[in-house]
Amino acid sequence: MVTPDATSGVLLAGDPVHFRKVRSSTDSVWLEGSTTAGKHVAVKVTLSEHLADLEASVAEPGTELRFQTGGAAPAYGLADHAVYQAKYEHAGGQSFNTDVTGFSDDAYLSGQGISRLVSNFVIYPKQQFAELLIDPTTKIVHTSASQIVQGVKHAPAKVHLYYFFGAPHAIYAQYLRVRREAGFKVEMPKYQAFGVGWEAFGALGWDTNTHTVSDSVDRYLQEGYPLKWMVIGSGFWPAEPETMHETTSFGYWDKAKYPDPKALIQHFRDKGLAVMLGLRITFIVGGPYSDEGVKHGYFLQENGQAKVYKGGWPRQPFYLLDAHNPAALNWYMDLVKKWQDYGINGWKEDFYGYAGYDLHDDKVDPTNDRLFAQKQLIIERNGYLSSNGDLHRINDFNFNQDQDRGPVNALALAYSGFPFVYPDIVGGTFGENHFRTARTPKMETYMMRNARWASLHASMGMGEPPWSFRKEVSDVMLASTQLHARIAPYLYSNARKANDDGFPWTMTPLPIAFPGDANAYGRENSSARGYEWMIGDAMLAVPLYGDDYATAITRDIYLPEGRWMDYDTGKVYEGRQTLKGFAMPSTKTPLFIGGSGVTLEEIDGQVRVCVYPIGNASTVQVTLPESDKPITIKVPAIQSLANIKVASSTGANIAARTDGHALTFVPQPGATYVLSGGR
Template identity: 25%
Template sequence: MRVALCANKNVKLATINVHKTLHKPKAAPPSEVFRAPIWTTWAKMKTNVSQEKVLSFAQEILANGMSASVIEIDDKWQCGYGDLDFDATKFPDPSSMVDELHAMGFKVTVWVMPFIAEDTMAYREGKDKGYFVNSNTRNGFFRWWQTPPVVALDVTNPEAVDWFVSRLKRLQEKHGIDGFKFDAGEPCFLPRRFITHTPLSHPSEYTRAWVNNVASKFELAEVRSGHNSTGNSSLVRMGDRFSDWGIENGLGSIIPALLTSGVLGYPFCLPDIIGGNAYFGKHPDEELLVRWAQANALMPAMQFSLTPWAAGSMAKDLCISALEMRDQFVETLIDHSERAVETLEPICRPMWWLDPEDSETFRIGDQFALGEDIIVAPVTTRGANERAIYLTEGRWRDLSNGKVHQGRRWMRDFSAPIGALPIFIREKSS
């Protein structure tokens, strides 16, 4: 382990100092991922996807007054893991499906990962060419979160990377696919005592190669892992969240995860699915879904799968209100995303970023700043209709009623009923 100790006046300057040493992306993600929510099939359908269900999902989105944006087709769209072609039984005419989705105004992405099952054309094509990570046991096969066992693409092998990327581009050309959700990439999904084409000095170098050698080749992309890969322009998605309120992995965890992502040099953060993934048969109720949408509304990107109208009429109306609130700030989000290309400054920032000498800000993990002049304080506690809010130095206007408050103070028991998202705008000095 190598440790470098650098002294700076405060935590903000220390963070900026570190960001100067990191690779910068060449561009921000495409603006459509900021302007409207991504719609993924995962939480709604899990692996039961089909052409008919995807088209019905898109029609349902538009019929309920939501904007067409990006629709993401998740697990089990392939004929076999790693073959990178549609299951002909589930998707009898994928090209016409994509054409129809495009006509509705959607861009289309599909879910991919660096894993290949044995009973596939991809495995038979690549096994003798050294395209897969090997090991001393079971010829490199290992178990992951699905079945059957798989091998992993050797992302350290340039020929293997070219083979995989060319197959992704062939899929795009064949069916009109716009981009990809690049899942996995963590070294925990590798066989024991793995052997790669280029030896790794640290297992996390596999993650960096997956992101930089594969995902970075596509403009419309998201990844869920990173290691020294701040120079990549993809959205970086939080890991799968549970459909509960908890700080461990529910709604209460998304603001801390968002802020951590930004501080580490990954400003293009995609929080996970609004309302969580509905694992273990647990679906969000109206209150959780609404509060989740409000909390996510002024974060860099949004992603729905569980539909608000399925939760109830109140959820639908209040989620639409949260999206309308986002519309007021979407140009600000895009401006900050473009600035982040040059500086890696977070789009959504911890409160100490606004006032790094104010110790009151250091422990605040349930509110955040959008840029320098907007404070967002979502409610993330079940049944709460009020919350404490801290305003940093300056004068802050409550967006809901126009009242101006002096900063560097706590506002205890601030009213925030179910339809409210507390937002404060900095008053400019005259």
């Protein structure tokens, strides 16, 4: 799978380590090593079918430790860091690429560039292995065709490095297990988060108040947008004094702008929406709770004193919650309750702008753990290895940015074990003055393409009002949200599978879904712009996206093995071919159906099993959003919808109908259904 390093497998303080075997058992070997400089490390290697666990015990904690092998390519993973260093040795000047071959960082830590959601897991699907060194402090990560390195800058007493082996399904199952065993929670998201959302910052910027928020959200609902959650992310705190200008002004609302916040929140909850606020761990110096936090030692310290930080937000100097201090965490949760008492039941976690400090990658994980345990809805933005939110948000994504960054960022999160991707607000943040908001043809094309791309993720959020654009544009934006709402049950059914086995079922990049297919590689970059992924086994997302969005009208679409049906036209194509110059107008649904051909979709207010006639015999399990009892569907190799009958396992006939190009029926939790006919 990978060759030994040319010089040494382990470096301690920069020097090669020479090992001798101390003892061994059927599955483990104990080694003792030393360098010529007299430094010592012991390593226990434990082997199982798909995993090698290397536990290093460093005699002198604080020493730099590196594990090295020969190289391999292509390489995928690294979460946000995949777009932090944009050019790698293989890329030939390409700006963005999910293949991180050539990545090199001796100070791998959150806060660099846009990196906040962090994983140093790297997978090599062609060679069928992956690796991960678990440590939330400053790490060392290199991956190239000639050498692979993972290490830690200042080793604790014990360091765990894992090598994973086998097909991607086996690798991700072991990756999930070691994350959980190391204490990093991987949680099952809530279905409401997988619906369409609304964010005040995208719709209103800083101009939020009772009337602007209610007018915007109510208009969305009246226009037929299937909203399930909303975020009042900015401007809800008192205007004076400035020390209140933060999401940690717990319980304080601007009385002029929000005279009756309980009534406002209840208004939206009565409409079935989760109502969320922004939330951070930053406390402005002089703010309403900061003196109490300093007095009791609840903030991160330096030389025995609460350390004062300066960052991107808030604009004033601030303290940082010491979330790993149990007393501090309890205090913080008591403060959060001040918002919850108003009816708030979710949070957009959004600490950023801390690049100047070597903060641990898991600085926010304890707060998200506690909020999730309270069944709060969470949009997660910071964390190390944990999936302790309902959604994994990519960094702020705007009209004025390179549009290849977004899809690469989203796919990199999926490779890294964060597949519940939320690709940020459709259109971006118009109120921040980052770009001109004139309704140019380019702007309008952007809104349509961005909405189409967003609709195929675990969730999508609306902002800038669609009705402020031409009807053609708003029609595409509405259709995109309606498509997302339709396939949300299938996305969520696959989220259950991902939570069970670690495989990124809700967003599976093609090199992971089809590791043996050479044509699946080398396309997720700003040259080919083949940003495709699987949703479950039956949906292939093929959005036309990237920095050519304003001019491109066709894409080369690769269809993997199997048979694939165009979601709009019903035309079936054989797999293992590239559809050259395939027409992709902004009005087209960028989706193919393949694999088993069985999905779960919401149609006319009902969640229905959908069976598409693509000629594959299969037995499929799906799960309804409100149940954890799997439904089993047994399908013959049907090639048409003619004369298909659906029977339950008891032999009773089930009412079915044709919706679009699928046969559909309403299932019951835990039931088994057998189809016949259709030849």
